[in-house]
Amino acid sequence: MSGFRTDILPHRDRLYRLALAITLDAAAAEDITQDTMLRAWEHRDEWPHISNMEAWLTQICRRLAIDHQRRHRTESIDAAPHLAATPQMQQRPDEDDLPGQLAIIAGLVADLPDPQPEIVRLRHIEDLSYHDIALRLGLTDEQVRAHLRRARQRLREQFTKLHAYGL
Amino acid sequence: MSMDYTYIEQLLERYFAAETTREEEHILREFFAQADVPSGLKAYAPMFRAETRLSSACLDESFDERLLALTGGEHVLARRITLRQRLRPMLRVAAMVAVVAAIGSALEHAAGNGADGKGAPAQTAAAVDSDYELFEPAPLNKRSAEAIATADTIQLLR
Numbered sequence: 001m002s003g004f005r006t007d008i009l010p011h012r013d014r015l016y017r018l019a020l021a022i023t024l025d026a027a028a029a030e031d032i033t034q035d036t037m038l039r040a041w042e043h044r045d046e047w048p049h050i051s052n053m054e055a056w057l058t059q060i061c062r063r064l065a066i067d068h069q070r071r072h073r074t075e076s077i078d079a080a081p082h083l084a085a086t087p088q089m090q091q092r093p094d095e096d097d098l099p100g101q102l103a104i105i106a107g108l109v110a111d112l113p114d115p116q117p118e119i120v121r122l123r124h125i126e127d128l129s130y131h132d133i134a135l136r137l138g139l140t141d142e143q144v145r146a147h148l149r150r151a152r153q154r155l156r157e158q159f160t161k162l163h164a165y166g167l
Numbered sequence: 168m169s170m171d172y173t174y175i176e177q178l179l180e181r182y183f184a185a186e187t188t189r190e191e192e193h194i195l196r197e198f199f200a201q202a203d204v205p206s207g208l209k210a211y212a213p214m215f216r217a218e219t220r221l222s223s224a225c226l227d228e229s230f231d232e233r234l235l236a237l238t239g240g241e242h243v244l245a246r247r248i249t250l251r252q253r254l255r256p257m258l259r260v261a262a263m264v265a266v267v268a269a270i271g272s273a274l275e276h277a278a279g280n281g282a283d284g285k286g287a288p289a290q291t292a293a294a295v296d297s298d299y300e301l302f303e304p305a306p307l308n309k310r311s312a313e314a315i316a317t318a319d320t321i322q323l324l325r
Binding site for chain 2: 004005009012013016017020021026029030033034037038041102104105124125126127129130145146148149152153155156159160162163
């Protein structure tokens with residue numbers, strides 16, 4: 001037997017974090033998670049033929065989140081400080097300002113070349129091992145480490161620059 | 168305290184080189200979650216704090232209740248089962264019965280032939296060939312006929 005409660009709902013937090021990482025908006029991330037699950041429900045006749053429910057839901061959620069991101073680009077990514085040496089850097093978020101922190105992180109990560117943003121998300125937010133990330137993205141473990149190393153070095157440079165400006 | 172910071176600094180170097188384990192990265196998150204981070208490391212605090220908060224973000228039970236209300240609550244969907252899958256257990260039993268009946272029938276038949284041929288002289292190859300040419304199958308007894316009919320039915324259902 002396959003049910004909404006047993007097969008779909010358990011994925012809610014993972015989908016929510018994915019949507020949150022992309023949109024930087026808690027309310028939007030919740031709406032996207034809900035829309036993802038409702039779409040899955042509308043296609044419930046297909047469930048018996050879906051071998052990997054997690055991958056299927058992730059695909060729906062990511063598409064919805066990216067669509068949302070495109071529609072609200074000026075309110076999210078473009079509004080997030082990219083930490084170039086611009087006056088925007090003077091706007092350091094308060095330490096307890098979650099939206100501000102998320103905006104900084106997401107802005108930096110979004111600027112990384114592919115597939116680094118996805119690898120950073122899978123490692124930093126989903127807490128996956130190097131090997132699991134490699135399997136998911138069709139890469140070798142060493143390639144994952146190399147991409148993550150470059151991504152983290154880039155993040156380090158940016159945060160050091162941010163801090164050097166006295167922020 | 169300086170030893171702790173040295174350890175953290177070493178961990179950080181390994182973190183940026185993508186050489187840390189997940190457990191070591193959790194240690195870094197816990198370290199940067201504390202209020203009193205040394206000034207030399209403060210640059211990295213927002214990054215680890217955001218990671219911590221993003222990775223622990225979750226929805227509450229009201230979300231579940233809302234979704235269950237929208238989708239009809241406890242509804243479950245039965246998986247589709249083909250006629251073959253549904254009949255498979257019965258077919259297995261029928262096949263076993265057919266095999267046992269056929270073996271029994273064969274043994275019974277062999278015992279009958281053995282009794283008839285008891286004490287007969289050894290046959291030459293030519294005589295054996297001749298016997299095969301002239302052989303006419305004996306009529307099936309009732310159990311054999313039933314077994315074969317069951318096997319035919321199984322083949323048809325497959």
